[in-house]
Amino acid sequence: MTLASPLTLLLEEEQHGDRQAEDVLLLSYTIDLGFFEAFGLGAAQACGARVTTVGDARMSQPDPRAARRAGRTYLPGQALCGGAFHPKLVLIAGPSRVTAAIGSGNATLAGWQANAELWSVLYGDATSCPKSLADLASWLRHLPELVRLSHGVPDALTRVAGHLDQLLGQAAEVIDDGVRLVSTSPAPILDHLPVGPVEELAVCAPFHDPGAVALRELVDRLQPQQLRISYQPELTQLDGPAVRALAEQWDAELRQDGESRYRHGKLIEWTVGGARYALTGSPNLSGAALLQPLANGGNCELGLITRVPMSLLPEGGRVAPAAVAGKQFDVRRSARVGALMLGATRTANGLHIMFARALTARGHVELSAAASPPETWERVGEVAAGATEANLTVSADGGSRLRLVTTAEEGALRYSNLVFVVDPVRVVQRPGITAVHTPATRPDDLFADPRLAEKFFGDLVTLKSNLPPAPPQVVAADRSGHDSVSSPLDDDLDGWERYLDECAGRIGHPLLRFALGLPALPGGTGAAFEALLPVSWADEMVSDQQAGLDDDSVEDIAAEQEADTAETPTVIPDLSTAEVGVRRRYRRWAERMTAAAGQVGAPERMLVTRLLLWTAAAGAWDRDDYSWVGLLSQSLQKIGGAEIPVPAEPQIGSLAAVALSVLRSAAPRYVHTQETTAFDNAAGAVAHLLVAADRTYIEEYTQLLGNAFGSSVSIETVEAIAADVVQNDPVADALWALAELDRDAHRHGERMLHVVGRFGNPMLIALEAVGAAQDAEIIGAWASSTSDKWALCIWRRPDLFTIDRGGPRTLWRHYRLTGLLSPRALALQRSLESATAIPHVPHVEPFPEALQALAELGVPSPEPPPD
Known part of the structure; x- marks a missing residue:
C-alpha cells in the first residue's frame, strides 16, 4: 500500500468504529512527544487503545509545554542499549486485527510527514495472518533481555506480544508469504542477508559510517555484478573518499538523488535469480547497524526482507565517483552532559x-x-x-x-x-472504552424532544457520584514488585478526570462539556477534559481525541484543531410557541431536575443549573411567571453545598456568577419579594465560589442567553454582580437599588450616599436611600432638591437621625426603631410617625449623639457637598 505516514494506519483503524484495538505500541529512535500528542495520540485513543511510546533515552528532549499527557494517559517509555535504540515500529493490536508498520521514520513531524521515508506494513486478522507476526511477537517478548527499559515498557511489550500470539492462534490461516523479520537481537543484520554472488545490489541510506566500512562489508558479502549507490549531495552523511574508492573498485553506478525532501528511508536491495528483494526498516549503512549484534554493543535495529516487483531505489542522474571525493564525514558529537x-x-x-x-x-x-x-x-x-x-x-x-x-x-x-x-x-487503562455506548445528546436536542429530556433525567438520577474530598489510595503490585498507586498523593487531578469520564459515560460528552463551559468537540469522540486542569502556563490546548479521516494529513488535522469547527446551536430552541402540554412537561422536567440535583455530584449540578437557564430562556414559563427563579436559586444553593474539586473552581464560579446575574435581573433590590429572597439565598450559598470566576468561562456560559435576559448576561454586568456579592457592600447594593427606583444617586466616600433631583420632601428620599443600605453598620444619605431643600438621614442601628432644612432653620431629630421597624419600612410608609421619637430640645440645635454619628461618617457638616 501507499503509506503517507503511520498516522494513516491509526486513522484507518479508528474508522472501523469497533474500538477493538487494545494497544498501540510506538518504537522510535527519537520521539517528539508534543507532536505525537497533537497528531497521533487522539487517533490512537479513539481506537480504544492503551498507548506506549519508547524512544532512545539519550535522544530524549521533550518539550513539557507541548507534551501535556505523558505519564497521565499514555506511557512515555525510554530505552538504553550499547548502541542506539533505533527501531521504527508502529503496532496496533487487538483481538480482531493487528497492523504493524516497520520503517525508517521517527515519531516526529519530519519522520511522519516531511521526510521521504520507507514503510512496510503487515496486516493480520481472524481470517489470515502473516507468519512474520510470530517473529515480531518473539522479538518483542525477548527485547527486555537485551535492552534496559523504563518501568512499564517490558509489560507493554509482553502484552502486545500476547495479542499477536492470540490472533495467530485463532487465525484460520497463517501465511508464509516470504516476508522475513530481521533484527540485531540474535545476530548482526548482515548475517540475515544472502551470500553472493548476486546480480545487482542497490543501496540508499541517509547515514554511512566513516571509511564506508559497513558498505564495503555488505558488498563483499553479496558480491554484486552491478552495484548502485544513491545519495543526496547536500544531505547524505558519508565518507566521500572511501565511497569513491569503493565505487571505482566495483565500477558502481553512483546516483545523485534529486529529491528536495530529506531522503531518510533506508534501503538494501538485491536481485538474485531474476527475483528482486529489499531490506527496509531502520538500519543505516553503518557498522553499529549492520555489523554488530545488539548483545555486543550494536544498535537495536528492526527491518523486513520482502520480495518487491520493482526497484525502490530513488531515481537520479549518474555521476562519476569523483563527485563525492571532496565530501568529508562529519562526526556527530552528543551535546548531552550530566546523568541520564x-x-x-x-x-x-x-x-x-x-x-x-x-x-x-x-x-x-x-x-x-x-x-x-x-x-x-x-x-x-x-x-x-x-x-x-x-x-x-x-x-x-x-x-x-x-x-x-x-x-x-x-x-x-x-x-x-x-x-x-x-x-x-x-496509563494502562483503555481510554473511554465504553464511549461507543455513550450518549451523544446535545443540549439543544433536549428541547426538541420532551421524551429525550425525560430520558436524560433518568440518566441523571442514576449517576453514581463518588468524588470524595480526599480519595483513598488504590494500591496495585506491578510485575517488578513495586507497589503503585492510581490516586495521587496530593491534589487528585487524575481522579477528577476519571470521575468526569464516568459521568460522560452516563450523560455523554456533549452535555458534560456543556455543563463545564467547554466548547463542543468535533465528533464527540472523547472526553478531553484537559482544559479543567489548573495549568495556567499552558500555551495551547490540544484534544486527546482529535482524529481525522483516512485522507487527512498532519496539516489537515492541525487546521481542523485551529479552526475548531465543532457544530454548536446558533439559537436556543423556542418553547414559547409550543403546545401548552409540551411547555408544562418542560416546567415539570425542570422541577424534577432541581429536586434531584442534591443527590448528584458537582458536574451534574452544574448541568442542571445551565439547563435551567436554557429552559427559562427558551420560554417554558410565561413572561409574567417567575417560578423558575426559585428553581434556579435552589440549584445554585445545591452547587454551593457540593464538594467542589479544585480543578473545576473556575467553571463552577463562572456558572454561579452568570446564574446570579440572571436572578438579580428578576429580583428587585429595594422591595423585598420572593425573587429577592431567592437571590439572597443563592448569593449567600455561592459567594465563596465567585472569586474563581473566569471571563473565558463566563463568556461561554452566557452564549445564546442575550435575547432572553438582555444586558444581565453581558460579561461586564455578570462580573459587576459577582464583585458586589463577594464584596458584600450594602452601599454599592443601595446604588443599584436606587437606580432601579430611577433615582440619580452617587457615592461620597465609603458610607455616604447623595441623591439629587426635584422632589417636594427630601427627607423621604434620604430615608429611602438609607433604607436601601440599612444592612450597613452606619450609613448616611443626603437628598438635595433643585428647590434648595435638602435633608440628611443617618442610620446606626437602632438609631435614626434626621437633619433637614426646608426653610431658614435646620432641624435635628432623633428616632429609635425597634422590632421589625426599619428605615426601608418607614420609607415605604412614606412617614416617620410609627418611629419612636427621642426628644432633644431645641430641635434647631445639634445634639451629641447626632454629632458623634457625623464624626463616625467623617462628615464635618450636615449640609450636602456641592457636586
Whole structure:
C-alpha cells in the first residue's frame, strides 16, 4: 500500500468504529512527544487503545509545554542499549486485527510527514495472518533481555506480544508469504542477508559510517555484478573518499538523488535469480547497524526482507565517483552532559526513579509539578553515587517532571534529561472504552424532544457520584514488585478526570462539556477534559481525541484543531410557541431536575443549573411567571453545598456568577419579594465560589442567553454582580437599588450616599436611600432638591437621625426603631410617625449623639457637598 505516514494506519483503524484495538505500541529512535500528542495520540485513543511510546533515552528532549499527557494517559517509555535504540515500529493490536508498520521514520513531524521515508506494513486478522507476526511477537517478548527499559515498557511489550500470539492462534490461516523479520537481537543484520554472488545490489541510506566500512562489508558479502549507490549531495552523511574508492573498485553506478525532501528511508536491495528483494526498516549503512549484534554493543535495529516487483531505489542522474571525493564525514558529537534518567513512576510511598546507568557522582532530584509552570523546580531528594535507581517519599501527579542535578569538578551544575512521572495504573487503562455506548445528546436536542429530556433525567438520577474530598489510595503490585498507586498523593487531578469520564459515560460528552463551559468537540469522540486542569502556563490546548479521516494529513488535522469547527446551536430552541402540554412537561422536567440535583455530584449540578437557564430562556414559563427563579436559586444553593474539586473552581464560579446575574435581573433590590429572597439565598450559598470566576468561562456560559435576559448576561454586568456579592457592600447594593427606583444617586466616600433631583420632601428620599443600605453598620444619605431643600438621614442601628432644612432653620431629630421597624419600612410608609421619637430640645440645635454619628461618617457638616 501507499503509506503517507503511520498516522494513516491509526486513522484507518479508528474508522472501523469497533474500538477493538487494545494497544498501540510506538518504537522510535527519537520521539517528539508534543507532536505525537497533537497528531497521533487522539487517533490512537479513539481506537480504544492503551498507548506506549519508547524512544532512545539519550535522544530524549521533550518539550513539557507541548507534551501535556505523558505519564497521565499514555506511557512515555525510554530505552538504553550499547548502541542506539533505533527501531521504527508502529503496532496496533487487538483481538480482531493487528497492523504493524516497520520503517525508517521517527515519531516526529519530519519522520511522519516531511521526510521521504520507507514503510512496510503487515496486516493480520481472524481470517489470515502473516507468519512474520510470530517473529515480531518473539522479538518483542525477548527485547527486555537485551535492552534496559523504563518501568512499564517490558509489560507493554509482553502484552502486545500476547495479542499477536492470540490472533495467530485463532487465525484460520497463517501465511508464509516470504516476508522475513530481521533484527540485531540474535545476530548482526548482515548475517540475515544472502551470500553472493548476486546480480545487482542497490543501496540508499541517509547515514554511512566513516571509511564506508559497513558498505564495503555488505558488498563483499553479496558480491554484486552491478552495484548502485544513491545519495543526496547536500544531505547524505558519508565518507566521500572511501565511497569513491569503493565505487571505482566495483565500477558502481553512483546516483545523485534529486529529491528536495530529506531522503531518510533506508534501503538494501538485491536481485538474485531474476527475483528482486529489499531490506527496509531502520538500519543505516553503518557498522553499529549492520555489523554488530545488539548483545555486543550494536544498535537495536528492526527491518523486513520482502520480495518487491520493482526497484525502490530513488531515481537520479549518474555521476562519476569523483563527485563525492571532496565530501568529508562529519562526526556527530552528543551535546548531552550530566546523568541520564530512564524513568520515574509513582508508587504507594512516593516515586521510584530509574537511571540509565550507575551514577558517577552524587546529586539531587528536582521536581516540577504537573500543575506548575515547567520552569518551576523544587529540590525533593538526594541520590548517592553509584545508584542505578532511587525511591523518594515525595508526592507527584502523573505528568510531573523530574530531573537529576549533579555538580561537575569545576563547580558547574549539570542537569540530566527530563522525564515525566508515570501513573502506572492510569496509563494502562483503555481510554473511554465504553464511549461507543455513550450518549451523544446535545443540549439543544433536549428541547426538541420532551421524551429525550425525560430520558436524560433518568440518566441523571442514576449517576453514581463518588468524588470524595480526599480519595483513598488504590494500591496495585506491578510485575517488578513495586507497589503503585492510581490516586495521587496530593491534589487528585487524575481522579477528577476519571470521575468526569464516568459521568460522560452516563450523560455523554456533549452535555458534560456543556455543563463545564467547554466548547463542543468535533465528533464527540472523547472526553478531553484537559482544559479543567489548573495549568495556567499552558500555551495551547490540544484534544486527546482529535482524529481525522483516512485522507487527512498532519496539516489537515492541525487546521481542523485551529479552526475548531465543532457544530454548536446558533439559537436556543423556542418553547414559547409550543403546545401548552409540551411547555408544562418542560416546567415539570425542570422541577424534577432541581429536586434531584442534591443527590448528584458537582458536574451534574452544574448541568442542571445551565439547563435551567436554557429552559427559562427558551420560554417554558410565561413572561409574567417567575417560578423558575426559585428553581434556579435552589440549584445554585445545591452547587454551593457540593464538594467542589479544585480543578473545576473556575467553571463552577463562572456558572454561579452568570446564574446570579440572571436572578438579580428578576429580583428587585429595594422591595423585598420572593425573587429577592431567592437571590439572597443563592448569593449567600455561592459567594465563596465567585472569586474563581473566569471571563473565558463566563463568556461561554452566557452564549445564546442575550435575547432572553438582555444586558444581565453581558460579561461586564455578570462580573459587576459577582464583585458586589463577594464584596458584600450594602452601599454599592443601595446604588443599584436606587437606580432601579430611577433615582440619580452617587457615592461620597465609603458610607455616604447623595441623591439629587426635584422632589417636594427630601427627607423621604434620604430615608429611602438609607433604607436601601440599612444592612450597613452606619450609613448616611443626603437628598438635595433643585428647590434648595435638602435633608440628611443617618442610620446606626437602632438609631435614626434626621437633619433637614426646608426653610431658614435646620432641624435635628432623633428616632429609635425597634422590632421589625426599619428605615426601608418607614420609607415605604412614606412617614416617620410609627418611629419612636427621642426628644432633644431645641430641635434647631445639634445634639451629641447626632454629632458623634457625623464624626463616625467623617462628615464635618450636615449640609450636602456641592457636586
